[in-house]
Amino acid sequence: MTSYAFLLLPSHNRVYAQAAPRLARAELLAMSETVLGGRVTEVEERRMGGVPYLCFQAPALAPEELRYLAALSSLHALFELGDDGRLTPVEVPSLDRFPSDLITIQKYAGKTNEDFTRLLLNVTALACDAPQGLLNGGLRVLDPLCGRGTTLNQALMYGLHAAGVEREARSVEAYENFLRQWLKNSRLKHRATTATVRRDRRALGRRFHVTVGESKEAYKKGQHLELTVVNADTTAAGEFFRPATFDLIVTDAPYGVQHGSRSVTAGRPSRSPVPLLQEALPVWAGLLRNGGAIGISWNTHVADREELAALLSGEGFEVRETEAYLGFGHRVDQAIARDLVVARRVRR
Known part of the structure; x- marks a missing residue:
């Protein structure tokens, strides 16, 4: 199993930002049960360096699975999380077809x-x-x-x-x-x-x-x-x-x-x-x-x-x-x- 963490997208709406980690967890679980074979486990919010991340366990993600993760509404950046707490960036392809x-x-x-x-x-x-x-x-x-x-x-x-x-x-x-x-x-x-x-x-x-x-x-x-x-x-x-x-x-x-x-x-x-x-x-x-x-x-x-x-x-x-x-x-x-x-x- 691989440990992953993704940095939550900053929100200008303070109230929505407070709910974002919980919403991101539910969205990731919905993705897991529908297209990722239920293989995402141990989903939890964790603060590292004073900012919120959503952490989870999963088998090493294939390119097609990374494309699904790219759709997550709160995903800002994805990392592999090492046992020593080191974050290694994982390239996630953008799904956007037009300028933001x-x-x-x-x-x-x-x-x-x-x-x-x-x-x-x-x-x-x-x-x-x-x-x-x-x-x-x-x-x-x-x-x-x-x-x-x-x-x-x-x-x-x-x-x-x-x-x-x-x-x-x-x-x-x-x-x-x-x-x-x-x-x-x-x-x-x-x-x-x-x-x-x-x-x-x-x-x-x-x-x-x-x-x-x-x-x-x-x-x-x-x-x-x-x-x-x-x-x-x-x-x-x-x-x-x-x-x-x-x-x-x-x-x-x-x-x-x-x-x-x-x-x-x-x-x-x-x-x-x-x-x-x-x-x-x-x-x-x-x-x-x-x-x-x-x-x-x-x-x-x-x-x-x-x-x-x-x-x-x-x-x-x-x-x-x-x-x-x-x-x-x-x-x-x-x-x-x-x-x-x-x-x-x-x-x-």
Whole structure:
């Protein structure tokens, strides 16, 4: 067995930084049980030189296994840890396909922490039938409550096709303006179009569509990524995408009244995401391929895990309930305690 330690990525968010070692442990355990054969053991936080590391035991990691570790949202640098405490650097290949400012440059109130977004996308991908798609770009991702596109940007960074649905026109316009300018500044070969989607002479919604290549040569060969954002209610997502189109659904559910869903009983906004999910999950499930996975983060102050798990089970999902997948709860601020639930769509 080899002893490893990885330096945790610094976070500008003090509260998230406090939770980072525990979240990193859960993410590593999820990776171990899904793609590393359960061979990672003795995972623990340790402070060395006054900074936090996550230490673990595993057989010598093969190149493909190191590529999975490269996806860890909190990994800053990986080392072999000697018996004498000496740290020997281990080269870990980057999975990023584009410059990092695609993720970091956007700043706005209510933005989901980009490290947590990466974590949520990772653990959802690990739960699907083809987790290797996280490494080779073979997955299609949908965020049906995409806001200003943090999840979509992370999907692009991994080289994945991405799509989003967002009800607020201002958020879609802000994301469109950002991405158009970023693509231009980055000098990436791309095509971006905006059009109204119509059916039977009725306007269904506005669609922003982008094709982009990692290089000019790749784009000319037809090797490009596709990104689509639709300005519409998430319950209408089935009007814009074909059934069984996506491998992953990854989303951050509403946290409070300002983003609340319609209450079926009272006919007015609710702090809980449950009414929205009751309406939307049947639609989302129809867009997900068998063997695909869904990951939802939410505020535990306004909904219980059991409620979300029951809704997912009712739509033909198998909810992950292992130690790793139960270890992601953490505080965001006084009003928000965030957790995530991941489930796999069972083959029928």
